[in-house]
Ligand SMILES: C[S@@+](CC[C@H](N)C(=O)[O-])C[C@H]1O[C@@H](n2cnc3c(N)ncnc32)[C@H](O)[C@@H]1O
């Protein structure tokens with residue numbers, strides 16, 4: 198029997214009467230990773246400069262979207278589950294940071310690469326952009342609009358918390374051109390919220406959603422998390438219904454990834470916090486989420502994101518999953534552009550020093566390996582929940598879909614996909630395990646590259 202016919206269960210999942218709960222052992226990461234070759238540290242500035250002095254190739258721009266990510270590495274408090282925390286919000290430090298960030302944005306304005314294509318999504322994330330002051334928001338928004346060529350229908354997102362997102366900041370966002378707020382509700386249940394070190398009550402969140410909606414001037418989407426310590430299926434159902442009653446235009450459903458270094462994990466281990474939901478329990482919560490939103494005719498924009506109003510488009514998030522080019526700005530920002538991945542310096546003194554030297558503040562850079570067009574088709578498909586099989590051949594070379602078919606058929610046998618009308622369609626279990634399956638396809642192609650195929654099927 199050829200190796201490709203005895204694929205490991207890490208790739209195929211296992212055969213189970215209940216694949217939603219048991220096809221794989223558990224979700225380990227929120228993201229996939231594929232290969233890249235590091236650029237030596239002493240060459241990053243020269244490589245970056247060369248890339249930026251070269252206009253982007255038309256094929257990298259079309260039909261994909263081009264994105265800018267602006268990172269605000271400050272939070273007022275460190276939420277117990279979160280691995281994104283970098284610095285505590287302090288007024289003077291934030292003032293200084295905004296000066297440098299504005300410089301970094303304006304530095305890129307004259308680059309040939311920047312000016313050679315329109316940006317379709319701008320995302321202020323963190324961290325907590327809502328910890329910025331109104332004048333910071335207006336300044337940075339102006340810097341973006343004056344430095345980057347933005348598409349007329351650009352999606353400009355301002356992410357953050359409800360806490361401290363006061364009316365003057367909201368007005369500043371609208372003045373600065375933001376047309377989408379993405380806010381971390383996580384849960385409306387005040388007890389669960391306090392366990393996550395979230396300050397405000399569920400009632401406060403609803404009042405604020407009413408206010409944002411009354412402005413009628415931007416899409417409002419919220420994040421909800423399931424699988425939290427002590428969260429029952431009933432609690433989760435209430436959160437879903439509260440979203441439906443709220444005026445939010447969209448919702449992201451995230452299952453909790455319990456990070457090894459988090460305070461939440463420590464509290465669970467020392468018994469001061471209840472156990473989080475098991476993977477099968479989280480699977481049940483996902484099923485309930487999908488069913489509830491579908492019953493109420495909320496449109497599905499990806500496996501984990503819904504919009505009930507045409508105002509919500511999900512351009513940035515889907516672009517990221519689809520391998521869109523992302524220019525990063527700010528300390529701790531990550532991006533990918535002109536065939537390279539880059540991560541910016543995470544400590545503020547090092548970030549400031551790089552900007553003072555007139556450099557892009559890059560900490561690490563690598564050249565992406567593999568076939569970008571193929572990875573984009575895969576990423577977009579797994580995020581949407583279905584993949585056009587012929588596109589694998591168009592981007593990966595003739596024979597690619599046939600080469601992958603043993604894996605697709607194994608997934609079908611295990612209840613994770615159906616194959617029909619030239620579509621690889623993720624079932625509900627496949628949607629739940631989409632990140633694991635996407636990673637499995639990447640790993641499969643590493644283990645069995647199309648060029649190196651020696652199997653009966655592929656021969
Ligand atoms: C980068 S965070 C920033 C959000 C914003 N600062 C806030 O506090 O609401 C974006 C989203 O990631 C999700 N998230 C953060 N940590 C997570 C974890 N450990 N597991 C699953 N989702 C997580 C949360 O839903 C959060 O709203």
Ligand code: SF4
Pocket residue numbers: 271272273274275276279280281282323324325358381
């Ligand atoms: S969830 Fe948001 S506010 Fe909380 S630590 Fe993470 S990034 Fe900061």
